Amino acid sequence: MQNTLVDKTFRDSNGNIVLAQMPNLPLIVWIVTSLLSLIVTTGEINTVLDVVANGSLFTWAWLELFQGVNYFRRALGLAVLIGIIASKIISYNGLTN
Template sequence: MNNTLFDRLFRDAAGQIVIWQPPNLPILIWVSATLLKLVFQTGQVKLVLDLLAFSSLLYWSFLEITQGVNYFRRDLGVVVLPCLLSIQ
């Protein structure tokens, strides 16, 4: 396997190109909480869903930065983290 920029960005340790992975638990929690916020638009339930959505996406970003399978996935976590923190 060549050690090109493309390989370092998009290939994992096994040499497979990885851009998309099946959703992991933090992403599933974020999607679920975000969809539920469409139903519960006011009150304490919305506040809890906001906190749940924010914290699960924050955790996902941390996991990608520290354990991403390639540089693309790690960079994705690095990009999402400041965007997420600037929103809140």
């Protein structure tokens, strides 16, 4: 098997093309807490759910960035990290203006 940029981008170490995988624990926690925060929309419980959701999504993105099976998965982790940081900056600026 040739080691081209396309192979490094989309194939794992076994040669399989990997774009999506079964969700791991941080992603499952993010999904569950995000859905729960849509049900519980106010109060301290909502704040805790928001913090846990953001923390677990950050953890997932960090793991993908540094341990992703291919360049695509690592780029996905980087994009999510940038998205998390940008959304927090935008929401913080919205609160202070």
